[in-house]
Amino acid sequence: MQEKVEAEHILSMNSVEVLYDNVMLAIKGVSVKVPKGEMIALLGSNGAGKSTTLKAISGLLKAERGRISRGEVTFQGTDITEVLAQNRVGMGICHVIEGRRVFEHLTPDENLTAAAPRGMSRSALNAENEKIYDYFPRLAERRNSQAGYLSGGEQQMLAIGRALVTQPKLLMLDEPSLGLAPFLVEEIFGILQKINQEEGVSVLLVEQNALAALEIVSQGYLIENGRVVMHGTAEALKSNSDIQEFYLGGGEETDFHNVKHYSRRKRWLS
Amino acid sequence: MFYRLSGVHHANYVSDSRIFKVPADRNLAVFIFLIGLAAPFIIPSLYLNSYMLPWLIWTAAALGLNLVTGWAGQLHLGYAAVMAVGAYSAIHAARFGVPWEFALIIGGLTSSVIGSLFAFAALRVKGLYLALTTLAMQFVMDWVLTHSPAISGGSHASLQSPTLAFLGQDITSDTGFYYVAFGWCVLVTIFMLNLKRTGLGRALVAVREKDFAAAILGVNSFYYKILAFATSSFIAGVSGALLVATFFFLAAPEQFSVTVSIQVLAMVIVGGLGSVIGSYFGVALILLVPGLVNGLVVTVSEGLGMQINVETLAHIPNAVYGALIVIILLIEPLGLGKLYGNIRDYLMVWPFDQFKK
């Protein structure tokens, strides 16, 4: 029974703690499970530990002198806690890091080539490129200009496309909506949903823009202060009054004099 | 346990702005100062003159470079050239009959003026490009020195330094030279220790961290960069002049060549950027260890009955010197000063280090 549950989750994180520089405890026991083929969102405010969670999964912590000090990360049933970042990519985990970090001095075409896994044939790479340009037609128009001069939305699309070249089974995105116009966010999220359905790629999405994220994911985790404080289906989260107030904005007629943020936040954390 | 402290914690601004945040450090400094004062009576004059004296003067020079590289964050690969300017102008002034007190100041000021030229490069570029520009400027200075007999002193390109004298008193004894070097080094050290407590020091750090962010906060990075270069060049100039007056006695262009620039930078970086105590360690390591290793190699090879040819022996100190730089950087990129800090912090809470932080 236990094994069957495990098999359905492409990724599971078990009470993971992350230490930076052997000093700073960035996440304090986070458990996240991603069911195969689904889209999951990690929500939370700045500095809550969402990005660190993603880096713990992708192995990029090492580049920032962080490490997993407790707990383990399991991907498709194997423990990957000690696996190097570049090998995790080979296993099928790809992390689109925050801030659209495309290779600025390379063209989009070269960006995609740079991400090609070892041993991918030229024709397979070309086919992959065409598929990606089908998802992102805007990119196709500018495939030979320097990536640093693409617009923000195009760079984000390129970053996602570049991740797709690595043939991921789990795609992790760190704030893809950062600094983008709402219509672009909608477009990108729509494409993500399409990729998720057509390619069967599981998606783990970190977002500040909770409203947009909850529209496309099936489940969400709410992280505060390095801990998961809430977990539920997208519908359940959307209808939760705390979430509405803190992350979705509004609710009915907010009277700011009566909003008691501090006391209500406290209740989650204790 | 050793320090009777549980770490450095501040309860008010007065304690935060002390020079020595750990009382034991202050006691140690006083102790070392007293040893330094007593050194001529403890240490044989050969060692005093060939190790202690250059160590002190180079430390003063390294502290000057630390000001511009460690505090203000500007790379400088032409520091030896600035020292040369000070040395030559001070000696020419002294030969001209200017009393040494003023000759040194003239040397320092000339260095300041020429050294500020380097600052104009720093206003335009930073990082790697600044390093390369200053390196090129060092070559230009070298060239000017070797190609103008009027400066470097005729066809032999060497310039005899007149007898050092302060307040009408000729200084000719080893002890006298030592005290001059000691006094200068103490002066520079006190200046540098106080620097971080002043607005100037804080402005320099702000410029180092992000110059345009500093500009937004109202720190005129233009002004502070030039000030940093001018101050450090002054220290360089006087140190260079003293080096010739008390140690070399003869100024020659090779004493201030590009390898010397690299050496001073190595002293600063091995010692630790922005660390005063580190500069002392760094200079000691770079200046003394290659020689010691050489002695060791000779002894060991003689002990084992091996024949090492002269050429090999001549180049081992260089290899050791390069290896030292690499090894220290790999062990602790922030240098010996940081290592010292780590050890002190460890001892401070020992044996209860689990309560640290």
Add this chain to the structure above:
Amino acid sequence: MDWVFLSELAINGALTGLLYSLFAIGLVLIYKASSVPNLAQGGLTMVGAYVVLALSHDAGLPLWLAIPLAAVIMFGLGFGIERVALRRLAGRPVVMILMLTLGLDIFLRGITLAIWGGTSRSVDLGVSYEPLFLGDIFVSRIHLVGAGVALALFVAFMLFFRTRTGIKLRAIADDYMASWSVGISVERGVGLSWALASVVAVAAGVIWGEIQGVDQALSLLLLKGLTVAVLGGLDSILGAVIAGIILGVVENVGADFLDPLVGGGSRELIVAAVLILTVMIRPHGLFGRHDIERV
């Protein structure tokens, strides 16, 4: 003005300049693949030349075998340097990396001389010293050979940077973190760039060793190599070749004009002046990438 003489100066300058390019390509390779300024290239060049000598003169191998073998050894050394030294300082401020490569340079020079001694030796490539006359202009054969090697390496590396591995190296130079995130092994990439630069160092070491003898002075090429690399744009191989030619011509012709005025030895001065002017006027050089800053 004697035009034949001037063109002879210019052509020989250009050939010498291509030899500077040969040296500078090593710098550019590493900068292009990891954004690390490699001040140890002078030391590497020296080691390369001495290894060739050790294999050919001391071990008695023929040159056609000694040179490729030296290239293989140096390839390994390049990887070793990355593994031992650079990996641990990745992402540190540039001042520390500069110092590291300077320390490495001093170490390599010291250890080479400690092992093989500092007496100048010749490679004996077997290129004739007979002058070659192109019309009225006289050129040195070894310079021609060296220029040919430089151009061949240039073409090879231009092609290399279009291959998938080459593109990955350029990606690494752009952004370490993003490279890791898509599974590029940054360590292996940087190691490869050092290995290639070490192979280039063998080529430069052999040619320069033939011209001026294998000794300490080989490492003094660093200033000229740096000037060429910066003028060309630090990350542009084409830039390194063109800048090499420019510097060679300017140096040779300029020295001819300046030497009588200042009493000789103006070459160093011209090189340093070109470096300063380049950095002041156009820091990214002729063909270097502009760092794209968008707000």
